[in-house]
Amino acid sequence: MSKQALPVVDLNAVACCSPIAVRPMDVDQAAVVAPMFKALGDPIRLRLMSMIASVPEICVCDLTPAFDLSGPTISHHLKVLREAGLVDSERRGTWVWYRAKPEAFRQLGALLEISATPASGGTA
Template identity: 70%
Template sequence: MSKQSAVLTLTDLNASEPCCSPIAQQRIQAETAAMLAPAFKALGDPVRLRLLSMIASASEGEICVCDLAPAFDLSGPTISHHLKTLREAGLVDAERRGTWVYYRARRGLMRQLAALLAVEESTNV
């Protein structure tokens, strides 16, 4: 019987604190990987990465789609598609107010993603 390494478990994607050790320290369970993969996949597109950056860095904690669209040389439906992908991946929340939709970053999930990718400096380089 071979030794098995400890595995990461995911408890709450919205937790304010990381749930587990970075993947550089422990293996990640298949279930956890399946839960996080859509978020990483969504961030694999440069437009969506820029959109999330704009949303997360909005000074009031949220931003109107009317302020996002002009930053891109893309059609409205294309921007909407990218925002939908971010919503479905759990990275942003949206709220309709009249004609406009306002977006907020889901910081709990962002913290989980960042914590999982954290790498400690090693003296054994």
């Protein structure tokens, strides 16, 4: 896996995107959204995201025991989710608490909406 740093996603830039069923994304829009999908493309991160999104907030101390991974590895995966704009975190004492960013998932959901009809033209 690449050690390349992921940029923090600007969710306002994602809001500009029409559903992909309406019109193709341009290069800049795809560059904004791709880190979110990349972050969710890992089974560990997808499972972490599911655990975080299923409650209002969760402590890292409750996430770590659910995996057969070291604490630093879990922290890395959480950092990727945070940098992709999918979760917020807040340090309280020695623990970090995580919560899903509903606006990120609303935007991803709108992007993936397939019930929308194309604005013009069709295929033969």
